[in-house]
Amino acid sequence: MVAVFNKDLLSWYLITLKLNETVGAGVPDGQNPATSGASTSRSIEFTEPQPPPQQQLQEEKHQPSDSLQVVIKDETARVEEGPKSPESDWVISIRQKLDHAYQDDSANTWSKLCIYRIPQYLREGNDKCFLPQIVSLGPYHHNKRRLRNMDPHKWRAVSHILQRTNHDIKLYLDAVKELEERARACYEGQICLSSDEFVEMMVLDGCFILELFRGVAEGFSQLGYSRSDPIFSMRGSMHSIQRDMIMLENQIPLFVLDRLFGIQVGQPDLKGIVSKLALRFFDPLTPTDEPLSKSDRHKLEISMGHTSAFDPLADFGGVHCLDVFRRSLLRSGPQPTPKVWVKKWSNSHRVADKRRQQLIHCVTELREAGINFKKRKTDRFWDVKFKDGVLKIPRLLIHDGTMSLFLNLIAFEQCHLDSTNYITSYVIFMDNLINSPEDVSILHHYGIIEHWLGSDAEVADLFNRLCQEVVFDISDSYLSPLSGQVNRYCDHRWNTWRATLCHKYFNNPWAVISVVAAVVLLVLTFAQTFYGVYGYYRPPS
Structure with missing residues (x-):
């Protein structure tokens, strides 16, 4: 408490207090100019002088008689609420969110979406299959610390392209700048990159991809790279790079790659060549390597009723490299039927858990029921046939990248509206067939499964983990009719007795x-x- 007994001193104090109020007028209610916490006020009391104690009487005689006593108390102030605005900040924020949602619907951005973040229910326990380990492409993993070691090699790729073509980098930046809005719409969620950063990333990553594609197809030495180059050569790291580049979250829109490649060859509107290069680059990841003779291939084409060749130049439907690779796997397959928003659901068809995704019994049970197995000569691993008690399954090659490949293909089919579910159907079918290492051993005996893993138990675990969290409608599977035929064959007891x-x-x-x-x-x-x-x-007798 401070007491003031001098008029001049009181005048100076009042002037200082007035200035303090003037400065504080611009500070929002509930906030202190010095601190954002609880504000502190000073209350001023004007009181008549109280009778002084006995020992201070001598001093009191010398005080002016007309002085006033000013008492200042420091105490915690309660913030007075000012007049309420017509709408609170909470309501205003809600209105802004509704306006943003309306703009999203009006812009119809969902129709352009094709590169998704992996849903959490698929990611659990399988993070390594969805997260790139060496190289990041696109905005989802851009500038991650553990992936920055590849950035100098990306800039080397851009430098090689500019030296070969005698182009200026501005030509590529301006071309991608025109596609920026369309490219951003391909990605799920908000991309927290400025316009310049986004365009730079697209050019850098796109040129890096194209150099790898062309290097595998034409030879890296033809592009000017050293034979001992750590990245741009057919070395041990190439397989890991291929596996990273096929991941769903690590994709670049195909039309961006087409534009960058078109500028290099002098035809900016060129389409299809990048798809063809991508198929050759990702060929080692194909889950089958069944060699077919010309006669077998001819017989297969006749039985299918059309050619088996997949021509990416005639198909502009691919949205990115993963989609192109998936389409090549399903070439000459069942005609795709795009998903629709509304379907006729019933309790008998709706699948909510793994127990109701059972299409077919496991291999051991099928053998006991009289089903025989045979390897089918075809390079289409999904083309399963059943006739006269014989289940014919194409050869499937399993390696250390198979799980990551199948999981990313399944994730794309689960997320993309215009995609079919044939890969998911096949994987669930195989998951039903394989429940134990004994099932894998039987399929390996017939030449249906060939794997490079440590044991049959690892193969069984791989398939059991692939569909662990996948929700799937069995009525939408292209293998449902075949599974019904197999199950009806197993229901005949005579077949079971004969098999026993x-x-x-x-x-x-x-x-x-x-x-x-x-x-x-x-x-x-x-x-x-x-x-x-x-x-x-x-x-x-």
Whole structure:
């Protein structure tokens, strides 16, 4: 508490207080100019002088008689609420969100979306299959610290292109600048990059992709790279780079790559060549390497009723490299039927968990029910056939990148509205067939599964993890009719009895000899008994 007994001092104090109020008038309610916490006010009390204590009487005589006592108290102030505005900040923020949602619907941005973030239900436990380990492409993993080591090599790729073509970098920047809005609409969510940063990233990543594509197709030495180049050469890191570049979150829109490649060759509107280069680049990731002779391929084309060749030049439907690769896997397959917003759902068709995604029994159970297995000669790993108790399955090659490939293909089919679900259907079908290492061993025995993993148990675990969180409608599977035929065949008991007889008594030559001997012995015993009884009742005359 401070007491002021001098008029001049009081005048100066009042002037200072007035200035303080003038400065504080511009500060928002509830905030202190010095601190943003609770404000502190000073209350001023004007009181008449109180009778002083006895020991201060001498001093009091010298004080002016007309002085006033000013008492200042420091205490925590309660912020007074000012007059309320017509609408609170909360309501205003809600209106802004509604306006933003209306603009999204009006712009129809969802129709352009094609590069998605992996849903959390698919990502759990499989992060490594969706996160790039060496190179980042696009905005989702841009500028991640662990992926920055590839940036100098990206700039080297741009430098090589400019030196070969004698172009200025501004030509590429301006071309991608025209496509910026369209490219941003391909990505899910808000991209927190400025216009210049986004265009720079598209040019840098796009040129890097094109150099890799052309290097694999034409030879890196032809493009001016050293034979010992750590990135632009057919070295051990190429497989890891291919696996990163096929991930859904690591994609660049195909029309951006087409424009960048068109500028290099002098035809800015050129389309299709990049798709063809992409297929050659990602060919090692194909989950089958079944070699077909010319006669087998010709027979296959006749049976399919059309050519088996996939021509990316004639198909402009691909939206990015993962989509192009998926279309090549499904070439000459069932005609795609785009998804629709509204479907006829019923309790019998709707699938909410893994237990109701059972299309078919496992391999062991099918063998016990009389189903035989055979490898089908085709390079289409999804083309499964069933006839006369024989299930024909194409050869499937499994390596360390198979799980990442299938998971990203499944994620794209789950997210993209205009995509079919054939890869998902096939993987769920195989997941149903394989429940144990014994199932894998049987399929490996027939040449249907070839793997480079450590054991059959790892293969079984791979398929069981692939569809762990996938929600799928079995009525939409192209393999549902085939599965129904197999299940009906298994329901006949005669087929089961016959299979049991073959598996238990005719599974090896020694068992066959034993069964034949037992049957002969049984027949002879029956004949001996018959003639003994016959001779007893009808003795010879």
